[in-house]
Amino acid sequence: MKIGAPKEVYEGEARVALTPDSAQQLRKLGHECLIQAGAGERAGITDDAYREAGIEVVADAAALFDGADIVIKVREPQMDEVQRLREGQTLISFFWPAQNEELLNAAAARKATVIAMDMVPRISRAQKMDALSSMANIAGYRAVIEAGNNFGRFFTGQVTAAGKVPPARVLVVGAGVAGLAAIGTSTALGAITLAFDVRPEVAEQIESMGAEFVYLDFEEEAQDGASTGGYAAPSSPEFREKQLEKFRELAPDIDIVITTALIPGRPAPKLWTEDMVRMMKPGSVIVDLAAEKGGNCDLTVPNERIVSDNGVVVVGYTDFPSRMATQSSMLYATNIRHMLTDLTPEKDGVINHNMEDDVIRGATVTHAGEVTYPPPPPKVQ
Numbered sequence: 001m002k003i004g005a006p007k008e009v010y011e012g013e014a015r016v017a018l019t020p021d022s023a024q025q026l027r028k029l030g031h032e033c034l035i036q037a038g039a040g041e042r043a044g045i046t047d048d049a050y051r052e053a054g055i056e057v058v059a060d061a062a063a064l065f066d067g068a069d070i071v072i073k074v075r076e077p078q079m080d081e082v083q084r085l086r087e088g089q090t091l092i093s094f095f096w097p098a099q100n101e102e103l104l105n106a107a108a109a110r111k112a113t114v115i116a117m118d119m120v121p122r123i124s125r126a127q128k129m130d131a132l133s134s135m136a137n138i139a140g141y142r143a144v145i146e147a148g149n150n151f152g153r154f155f156t157g158q159v160t161a162a163g164k165v166p167p168a169r170v171l172v173v174g175a176g177v178a179g180l181a182a183i184g185t186s187t188a189l190g191a192i193t194l195a196f197d198v199r200p201e202v203a204e205q206i207e208s209m210g211a212e213f214v215y216l217d218f219e220e221e222a223q224d225g226a227s228t229g230g231y232a233a234p235s236s237p238e239f240r241e242k243q244l245e246k247f248r249e250l251a252p253d254i255d256i257v258i259t260t261a262l263i264p265g266r267p268a269p270k271l272w273t274e275d276m277v278r279m280m281k282p283g284s285v286i287v288d289l290a291a292e293k294g295g296n297c298d299l300t301v302p303n304e305r306i307v308s309d310n311g312v313v314v315v316g317y318t319d320f321p322s323r324m325a326t327q328s329s330m331l332y333a334t335n336i337r338h339m340l341t342d343l344t345p346e347k348d349g350v351i352n353h354n355m356e357d358d359v360i361r362g363a364t365v366t367h368a369g370e371v372t373y374p375p376p377p378p379k380v381q
């Protein structure tokens, strides 16, 4: 099969779904690769680098979509990209089918198969193609770097001839994939790191990374993520009040807050309120990784960096993985390559779209002219 990656059209998107390395692996599966001219440029991969790896570079999107049997992308397609798909062609990219019904119906009407990378089931066997996790890991790391870039002091404490510098105090709210990456980066830079999550089972992970878990003095048993497939469920009003009370107690002494709290299918919970921002010292920084879902902080403006009246920087960028496009393209292209490995079981360049396979079935949102989203519930493993 011919596998082609177009240049991303979403404004500012710097990632690319194919790298010279991933193309080499795809060749071992019997596939050939195409890339649109300039597609890797913002990720630091030149057209010549692709050519040297034996990848055909085509002039524009039209040539790419015409020449490829399977189109691989990062961002969900725009409608004009869906309109380029033809019967029997496959698109693999992030797709967010719940939010993109029109695109979904249009792809099904064109009888194209769409594999949504955001729908890959989060089970151990599928970790190698879990692009949500690989991108969240980068976002968590980059959030700390971004915080450091906006913070006028060191993370680590120092005793120097010029004076004693206290370590920064960092609070990470939400310890899923992005939060744990942020905790790891923050402790590695030497900050005193505190972290909170509604799922008490993450306390051990937080502590094993050298951070301190913020316990709530709350009698009712905090929710157990095991009952919600590992994800958080909304907190009770009483739990939330206790949580906010704890955050208010911490706010005056925290220099950097990284918020990552999300609940699937809902707007981000508001956890860092305006009065907490006001309690923070001037020069403190909040990086809100939940900005795309409305933000965990009251003051967050998605895609913007603002400064509050009392001098606290609030960063609401929603493109952290794209800001590290070389790294994220490498990991994303590997996730895609693993998906194609499972789709090419005989390594003979022939796709076997096995709808009996839980992972392939879960991620397939249109197939053979039908919308196949949502998938049936996973079989008990």
Ligand code: NAD
Pocket (backbone or CB within 6 Å): 121, 122, 123, 124, 126, 127, 130, 133, 136, 173, 174, 175, 176, 177, 178, 179, 196, 197, 198, 199, 225, 229, 230, 231, 232, 235, 260, 261, 262, 263, 264, 269, 271
């Ligand atoms: P997510 O992005 O949905 O949420 C981020 C974090 O916010 C979660 O840890 C959640 O508990 C937390 N949160 C929600 N409300 C909160 C609140 N009010 N206060 C504080 N924190 C709050 O999470 P994610 O990173 O996608 O991970 C979700 C789960 O899936 C985790 O248990 C993770 O380990 C698991 N996971 C499993 C696999 C796998 O098995 N293949 C892969 C990835 C993630």
